[in-house]
Amino acid sequence: MEEWNFPPNYNKDYFPDPNSPYWFRDRETMDPEKRDELIVARIRDVMAYAYDHSPFYQRKWDEAGIKAKDIRTLADFEEVPVVTKQELRDSQAKNPPFGDYLCCPESDIHHIHGTSGTTGRPTAFGISRRDWDTIANNHARIMWGMGLRPGDTVFVAAILSLYMGSWGALIGAERLGCKAFPFGAGAPGMTARAVTWLGMMKPAGLYSTPSYALRLAEVAREEGVDPKEFGIKVLFFSGEPGGSIPSIRDKIQDIYGAKVVDCGTMAELTPWMHASGSADTEGMLLWQDIVYTEVADPNTNRRVPYGEQGTPIYTHLERTSQPMIRMVSGDLTHWVMEDNPCGRTYPRLPKGIYGRIDDMFQIRGENVYPSAIAEVLEGLAGYGGEHRIIISRGGSMDELAVQAEFDQETANKGPDAVKAMGERVEAELSRVLGVRARVVMVEPDTFPRTDFKAQRVVDDRDLYQSLNQKRGG
Ligand code: 8LH
Incomplete structure (x- = not known):
């Protein structure tokens, strides 16, 4: 059996056979029932460790009357109370700076990182040297699965400060033996410089948010560069x-002539690539032997059957500094268990993670996700690349308006083409979402672009009213 111990102690020199699509063939392709048995044993190890090292978990599990040794099945594990982001914040407020769920001596901390949000108390991550190495190994393994190989150049085009995404991609690339380029993002003029550097370095891999990849492509074209010239794989x-x-993924694949792989869960769950597609499998595989993921009913925190929707609950199986044990994400997804083209025997999120349950709104009884609106718009020819979603909450029903940019080509064709585009957007939104949205088409480049995660929802009754009047509605 390949290395699979707790605490992990990966061989830093290990590489798989260059012809193998797998880093750890056994762990990735084993019978899922056998893997589940091993996961239960590993859960017991991690729980016993966390109990011994953290007053946070002691309190929580003593109150619930739960002991690590009682966990004999994955169903038993569903009795373990979930951990919320708020509990982590409270723990850090009372036991600054890392909280009483820090399971290693502070002197073992090798890296400090933190959440990127701008409101409320941020959460600090104290990551030990051991965990840093483990994360690098986990990410290298998953990036191998994406088709990246030693010697490849990997360009990290995301903010390198309070964002675990960039750091996780960087250390994965380093462990994989790549030429890692921590380019970053977010400074004025940086996107145009990224275009120059990408042209010079021709990286095999590029890491960013999907929104930023679209932005980068726009800027490349403004600079007279076809993104395909970057040679990204x-x-x-x-x-x-x-x-x-699909509409967003295919558009980006087309623009760059490269394969898109979706990955990522939460900064707290670093190695956050533990939900990731592979070179041959779309959507996201749940690499259960690294972080055990349950897709659960948000009311009961119990797993839903494959094929159904729920919120992911995550459990670290390899972290020792701040292990998360049943951390509830508040996101929504659906999972399936099918044969995967890449041969890995993991469950899969075929449509990835839809977004946060809190971001969902209800329009005349239909649940709508901002990502579903992006999906419709990106699939329509003539869309200018940005939009805003305006929801008026407050009355008995939410109302929805969408301001969508048309592209320059549509603008050149004149007002009738813009009007027809608006009607197409409205019809498509109503067909796909099952709800009617007021659509207002706006000039190309009306909205600022993001170099991070897109924020498109405006929750504003006054703005909704003014748009309504504009349309005479
Ligand atoms: C996603 C996805 C995804 C994250 N599809 N939604 O980038 C990975 C980690 C470091 C990250 O973004 O963590 P952060 O900043 O804590 O944000 C977590 C939230 O971001 C997560 O709860 C999701 O709502 C969202 N997210 N990756 C869809 N591939």
């Missing part, structure tokens, strides 16, 4: 929906 995305949304 794999674009791997995380941070937001897009990489598993």
Whole structure:
């Protein structure tokens, strides 16, 4: 059996056979029932370790009357109370700076990172040297599965400060023996410089958010460069929906002439690539032997059957500094268990992660996700690349308006073409979402582009009213 211990102690020099599509063939392709048995044993190890090292887990599990040794099946594990983001914040407020779920001495901390949000108390990540190496090994393994190989250049086009995404991609690339280029993002003029550097370095892999890859392509074209000239083979995305949304994925694959792989869960769950597609499998595989993921009913926190929707609940099986044990994400997805083209025997999220349950809104009884609107727009010729979703909450029913840019080609054709485009958007949204949206078409480049995760929802009754009047509605 390949290395699979707790705590892990990966051989830093290990590489698989260059012809193997797998880093750890056994772990990736084993009978899922056999894997589940091993996962249960590993859960017991991690729980016993966390109990011994953290007052947070002691309190939580003593109150629930749960002990590691009682976990004999995955169903038993569903009795373990979930961990929320708020509990982590509270723990850090009371036990600054890393909280009383830090399971290693502070002196073992090798890297400090933190959440990227701008509101509320941020969460600090204290990552030990051991965990840093484990994360690098896990990510290298998953990036191998994406088709990246030692010697490839990997260009990290995401903010290198309070964003675990960039760091995770960087250390995975380093462990994989790639030429890692921590280019970053977010500074003024940086996207145009990225275009120059991409042309010079011709990386095999590019990491960013899907929104930023679209932005980068726009800027490349403004600079007279066809993004295909970068010679990228794999674009791997995380941070937001897009990489598993067919219209967005296909558009980006087309623009760059490269394969898109969707990955990423939450910064707290680093190695966050543990949900990731592979070179041959679309959507996201759940690499259960690294982080055990349950897709659960958000009301009961119990697993839903394959084929159904739920919220992911994550459990680290290899982390020792701040292990998350049943951390509830608040996202929504659906999972399936099918034969995967790449031969890995993991469950899969065929449409990736749709978004946060909190971001969902209800329009006349229909649940609508912002990502579903992006999916429709990206699939329509004549779309200018950005939009805003305006929801008026407050009355008995939410109302929905969409401001969508038309592209320059449509603009050149004149007002009738713009009007027809608006009607097409409205018809398509109503067909796909099952709800009527007020659509207002706006000039190309009306909205700022993002170099991080797109924020498109505006929750505003006044704006909704003014758009309504504009349309005479
Ligand atoms: C996603 C996805 C995805 C994250 N599809 N939604 O980038 C990976 C990690 C580091 C990250 O983004 O963590 P962060 O900043 O804590 O954000 C987590 C949230 O981002 C997560 O709950 C999702 O709502 C979203 N997300 N990757 C769809 N591939």
